Amino acid sequence: MRKVLIYTALLVVTLFSVGPFIWMLSTSLKPASQVLTSTPSLWPHPIEWSNYAAAWTSAPFGRYFLNSLFISGVETLFDLTLGAMAAYAFARLEFAGKRTLFLALLATLMVPGELLLIPNYITVAKLHWMSTYQGIIVPWLVSVFTIFLMRQFFLSMPGELFEAAQMDGLNPVRTLFQIVMPLTKPVWITAGLIKFIGSWNSFLWVVVVSNSQNLDTVPVGLMNFTSDVGTEYNQLMAAATFCMVPLAIVFLIGQRYFIEGIARSGIR
Amino acid sequence: MTLKARRTITAYLMLFPTLILLAVFTLYPIVESFVISFFRWDMISPHKQFVGLRNYVQIFQDPLFHRAVANTILFVALYVPIVMALGLGVALLLNAKIRLRGFFRTAIFLPYVTSIAATGIIWQWIFNDQFGLLNDLLRQIGIQGPDWLNTPQDTMICLVTLSVWQSLGYVSVLFLAGLQNISREYYEAARVDGAHGWNLFRHVTWPLLSPTTFFVLLISTIEAFKVFLPVYVLYGATDGPNDSGLTMLYYMFTEGFSDYRMGYASASAYILFVIILACTLLQMTLQRRVHYES
Numbered sequence: 152m153r154k155v156l157i158y159t160a161l162l163v164v165t166l167f168s169v170g171p172f173i174w175m176l177s178t179s180l181k182p183a184s185q186v187l188t189s190t191p192s193l194w195p196h197p198i199e200w201s202n203y204a205a206a207w208t209s210a211p212f213g214r215y216f217l218n219s220l221f222i223s224g225v226e227t228l229f230d231l232t233l234g235a236m237a238a239y240a241f242a243r244l245e246f247a248g249k250r251t252l253f254l255a256l257l258a259t260l261m262v263p264g265e266l267l268l269i270p271n272y273i274t275v276a277k278l279h280w281m282s283t284y285q286g287i288i289v290p291w292l293v294s295v296f297t298i299f300l301m302r303q304f305f306l307s308m309p310g311e312l313f314e315a316a317q318m319d320g321l322n323p324v325r326t327l328f329q330i331v332m333p334l335t336k337p338v339w340i341t342a343g344l345i346k347f348i349g350s351w352n353s354f355l356w357v358v359v360v361s362n363s364q365n366l367d368t369v370p371v372g373l374m375n376f377t378s379d380v381g382t383e384y385n386q387l388m389a390a391a392t393f394c395m396v397p398l399a400i401v402f403l404i405g406q407r408y409f410i411e412g413i414a415r416s417g418i419r
Numbered sequence: 420m421t422l423k424a425r426r427t428i429t430a431y432l433m434l435f436p437t438l439i440l441l442a443v444f445t446l447y448p449i450v451e452s453f454v455i456s457f458f459r460w461d462m463i464s465p466h467k468q469f470v471g472l473r474n475y476v477q478i479f480q481d482p483l484f485h486r487a488v489a490n491t492i493l494f495v496a497l498y499v500p501i502v503m504a505l506g507l508g509v510a511l512l513l514n515a516k517i518r519l520r521g522f523f524r525t526a527i528f529l530p531y532v533t534s535i536a537a538t539g540i541i542w543q544w545i546f547n548d549q550f551g552l553l554n555d556l557l558r559q560i561g562i563q564g565p566d567w568l569n570t571p572q573d574t575m576i577c578l579v580t581l582s583v584w585q586s587l588g589y590v591s592v593l594f595l596a597g598l599q600n601i602s603r604e605y606y607e608a609a610r611v612d613g614a615h616g617w618n619l620f621r622h623v624t625w626p627l628l629s630p631t632t633f634f635v636l637l638i639s640t641i642e643a644f645k646v647f648l649p650v651y652v653l654y655g656a657t658d659g660p661n662d663s664g665l666t667m668l669y670y671m672f673t674e675g676f677s678d679y680r681m682g683y684a685s686a687s688a689y690i691l692f693v694i695i696l697a698c699t700l701l702q703m704t705l706q707r708r709v710h711y712e713s
Contacts, residue, residue: 154517161512161523164505168527168587171541174552178544187550189558237437246430247423252438259445263695265645265668266688269675270448270455276462290444293437323429352534355648359676370536377540378655384544391537402532406525409532413589414596 179203179388186385199385206390210379214365215372216397222288222368223350229292230346231339237293238301239327243313259295268359275360282363291350297342300412304338305331341412344405351398369394456686461679474686484687486662487670490575494666495643497579502639503632505583506590511620513591514598524595528588535585539652542581543568546653568654571663578664581649586642590635597631598624633706640698644691647672667691 173193178186179202180195206212240246241253271290280286308331316326332339354370361367367375373394380387402409431438456474458467478484509527513520530538545552546567554564567573601624609623647668650658658665658673668691675684 157512157515157517161509161517164509164512164587165523165526167584168530171538171545171584172529172533174545175541189549189555191550191552191555233436233440236433240430240433244426244430244433245423246427248427249430252434255446256441259441261696261699262445262449263641263645263692265647265671266452266692267445267448269671269681269685269688270451271444272675273451273455273462273681274443274448289440293440295441298437323433348532352532352536354534354536355651370534373534373536373540374652374656377543384547384550387540388544391540395533395537399529399533402529403525406528407521410524410528410592414592 175388175391178385179392181385183383183385187382202385202389203393206376206380206386207393209386210372210376210390211364212369212372212390212393215367215369218366219351219368219370222284223347225288226291226350227343227347230294230297231343233293234297234342235301235327235332235339236324238298238305239323239331241298242302242305244323256295256298268356272359280360282361282366284366286360287357287366290356291353294346296416297346300342300345300415301335301338303415304335308334337408338412340405341408344401344409345412348398348402348409452685452688455682456689458682460681462681463679467682470682474683475690477683478687478690483662483665484667484670487665487667490663490665491644491646491667493575494578494582494646495640497575498582498643498646499636499639501579502583502586502590503635505587506635507594507632509587509591510594510598513595524588524592527591530585531588535648535652538585539581539649542577542584543653543655546577569660571659571661574659574663577653578646578649581653582643582646585649586639590639593635593638594628594631597628600631601627629709630706633702633709637699637702640702641695644695644698667694 177193177195180198180200181202182195182197182199185192185195241249267290275281275286275290278286280289312330312334313326316330321329351368352370354368354374357366357368357371358374361371364372364375373390376390377387380390455467457469457471459470459474460467513524517523548554548564548566548569551564551567553567557564565573567577605623605627606619609619614622645668646666650664650666650669653659654664658669667687671684671687671691674680674687
């Protein structure tokens with residue numbers, strides 16, 4: 152009896168969470184006559200696949216996807232490489248000023264990113280990086296979150312490993328990438344997924360620093376598409392679907408790493 | 420060169436790119452936005468006019484800012500308790516001995532990883548007054564739903580619904596991690612003493628979960644004070660009917676990126692920052708007190 156209640160409650164919550172996506176899929180496959188009706192049905196009849204083609208061709212979505220892939224890819228690559236090096240230094244090297252620097256890093260976590268919006272906008276303008284890839288990408292190449300996540304992981308590894316590497320004459324950079332990295336794949340996947348998904352979804356910064364459609368990412372392109380199409384909800388939902396599906400697949404494949412990484416950030 | 424000096428050089432070489440980037444795009448902006456909050460500057464003219472505290476004075480006198488503060492506080496007051504209560508409830512359900520835990524967890528988490536640009540459109544469609552799903556469901560139980568997105572009184576309902584829907588999975592996962600962190604031994608000991616059901620929750624789970632609860636409370640409050648994107652996507656880059664969705668961050672955004680009053684916008688950003696900082700400090704003090712007492 153208790154089990155039944157638990158499953159029922161979970162099903163209700165799941166329906167609340169997933170329902171809007173089901174409604175999106177349903178609408179995206181409906182002919183126009185079935186969309187604007189006050190007695191909507193969940194099942195599209197007939198199934199109108201052409202909504203997808205119509206939505207895809209009415210804005211340069213291919214370009215948006217390439218932009219998003221490039222921007223998120225570069226940000227993730229740099230974030231992992233630079234973040235791992237910084238994390239390694241904090242976890243495994245003794246040096247002057249370590250404590251102070253680490254506290255400063257901690258303090259930046261207290262600052263809301265939105266406070267940085269205006270001054271960073273001014274900086275990018277001064278660098279003449281408005282409406283350029285570097286203007287969109289460079290401010291987000293490192294994230295303190297990645298450094299903390301990796302540092303925790305590196306700290307928990309046995310010290311003998313690092314002593315052995317040092318005895319073999321490996322410098323810290325080679326130790327990190329040749330010895331530590333293959334042994335710590337999960338944390339790289341976790342950090343990479345969190346950065347990639349976060350970067351893919353962030354769109355306020357792109358809206359602010361770019362006014363060129365050629366640089367628009369998927370979320371920005373989708374927003375603009377919304378204001379162009381107006382009330383053709385079947386096409387809007389088709390666009391929303393193909394914009395979210397690739398990332399949803401990435402999430403579903405890596406969800407264990409992703410969710411556990413997020414969960415770990417709560418346990419201090 | 421001593422070994423210590425060499426080690427320090429190696430470490431700084433590894434830290435160098437990170438430190439440069441953080442200095443330019445995180446540390447410097449914190450100072451820079453404080454400085455320009457005392458100036459009047461439109462980004463075009465080469466000259467910045469020093470105005471002292473006038474930006475701050477003007478903001479505090481602006482009725483629109485009062486509106487933004489009131490809306491933001493209302494949002495925080497609605498969103499934080501709802502998302503925390505539901506999140507804890509879902510976490511307790513997921514922590515029970517059930518099959519398909521992974522499936523439920525992933526499904527509930529999905530909205531959190533989906534771009535709000537996409538989910539905003541979906542909810543716009545759900546809230547549509549004539550053809551939307553919500554009013555259709557209401558009609559089936561005999562209620563004529565309002566024009567959700569064009570009625571100022573309903574703006575907060577829409578914003579809180581979208582935000583709770585989006586963050587529920589995240590909050591649940593944080594609570595679930597906290598629950599799984601509580602050692603089984605406590606429960607067993609309490610059961611031996613005859614505790615079960617509500618008593619078990621009240622005297623074992625709730626006190627032992629309090630570090631997680633405080634963490635979630637802090638994170639959700641900060642996020643709620645910074646609410647912006649739900650307004651932006653749900654109301655098509657406007658602040659809702661009759662400014663009913665104007666939040667503090669929306670106010671900053673308009674001043675900065677529509678009117679290009681950079682000093683003024685920075686001042687409003689700093690006010691928000693100070694409020695968030697005050698919340699953080701307040702909650703940290705409270706948390707310390709709770710811990711000493713238990």
